[in-house]
Amino acid sequence: xxxxxxxxxxxxxxxxxxxxxxxxxxxxxxxxxxxxxxxxxxxxxxxxxxxxxxxxxxxxxxxxxxxxxxxxxxxxxxxxxxxxxxxxxxxxxxxxxxxxxxxxxxxxxxxxxxxxxxxxxxx
Amino acid sequence: xxxxxxxxxxxxxxxxxxxxxxxxxxxxxxxxxxxxxxxxxxxxxxxxxxxxxxxxxxxxxxxxxxxxxxxxxxxxxxxxxxxxxxxxxxxxxxxxxxxxxxxxxxx
Numbered sequence: 001x002x003x004x005x006x007x008x009x010x011x012x013x014x015x016x017x018x019x020x021x022x023x024x025x026x027x028x029x030x031x032x033x034x035x036x037x038x039x040x041x042x043x044x045x046x047x048x049x050x051x052x053x054x055x056x057x058x059x060x061x062x063x064x065x066x067x068x069x070x071x072x073x074x075x076x077x078x079x080x081x082x083x084x085x086x087x088x089x090x091x092x093x094x095x096x097x098x099x100x101x102x103x104x105x106x107x108x109x110x111x112x113x114x115x116x117x118x119x120x121x122x123x
Numbered sequence: 124x125x126x127x128x129x130x131x132x133x134x135x136x137x138x139x140x141x142x143x144x145x146x147x148x149x150x151x152x153x154x155x156x157x158x159x160x161x162x163x164x165x166x167x168x169x170x171x172x173x174x175x176x177x178x179x180x181x182x183x184x185x186x187x188x189x190x191x192x193x194x195x196x197x198x199x200x201x202x203x204x205x206x207x208x209x210x211x212x213x214x215x216x217x218x219x220x221x222x223x224x225x226x227x228x229x230x
Contacts, residue, residue: 047160047168047211049220062219063124096167100215108215109158111179113167 002027004097004114011120017085018119022097024078030055035100035107038071038082040093041116048093052100052107053080060107087121094118125150125214129223136228142199144226146212151192156216159188159197162225163208171210172197202228 008020022036029036037052051071052060059071065084073080084091094116101108126149136142146157155175160168170179172188175195185200199206207230212223 046224047213047222049222052220060218064219098167101173106215106218108156109170109173109179109213110160110168111170111173113169116167 002099002112004099004112006095006097006114006117008095008117008119010118011122012087013123014088014121016087017083018087018091018121019081019083020095020097020117020119021079021081022114024080024099029073029078029080030075033102035060035102036073036080037098037100037107037110039096039098039110041096042090042093050084050095051082054102089121092119092121124219125152125217125221127212127214127221127223129210129212129226131226132224133227133229135230136202137230138204139201142197142202142206142228144197144210144228146190146195146197146223148193148195148214152195152214152216154216155191156214157188157190157195158213158215159186160211160213161206161208162211168211199228204230 003025005023035052038050053071070083096116097114098110099112128147130145157175159172162168176188187198189196209225209227211225
């Protein structure tokens with residue numbers, strides 16, 4: 001059974017950089033059939049796609065966050081990670097990692113999700 | 124980007140009733156690249172429907188999806204107590220992937 005587990009700090013100061021890692025178990029991150037992504041959800045609000053990566057390193061970003069976000073993959077550890085810089089209170093959210101299906105020219109629905117990690121931006 | 128608008132914002136029903144949730148896109152979603160997710164309090168979203176009408180693995184057949192172009196619907200034939208949750212639609216046709224704002228199904 002595939003499992004995804006997020007890890008990272010629960011509290012980050014404004015203007016600092018957030019670093020999150022998603023560890024994938026029960027399956028290989030190098031499968032050609034999948035992409036791997038990050039999605040966030042502010043408290044009491046809806047879902048926002050942040051970024052997605054293929055095991056080869058090909059990346060896709062939401063333009064609203066692309067100037068501050070970096071996604072990368074470590075195939076040796078079966079992990080992928082997100083860095084988000086210049087944090088403000090508006091970045092306070094539950095951050096989820098998830099798996100996308102792949103299609104011929106990109107990625108598809110999100111079929112497996114981690115449980116999420118709550119990140120609070122506050123001094 | 125494609126904006127998804129879900130209606131109603133809240134749907135109040137009793138167990139056993141039929142639920143109909145709507146998702147309207149600001150422009151056509153090609154190849155029906157639209158998914159529906161269920162989210163319960165304190166949990167991650169769960170995939171219900173992909174490609175507008177295909178049920179994900181393990182999803183009961185009381186859940187069904189339909190629609191094309193700009194108008195999509197998630198139906199629950201007979202709502203069970205465990206179905207009370209928030210439902211989101213998502214399009215993965217064009218980047219950026221976007222989600223609707225959600226419909227809360229309440230008792």
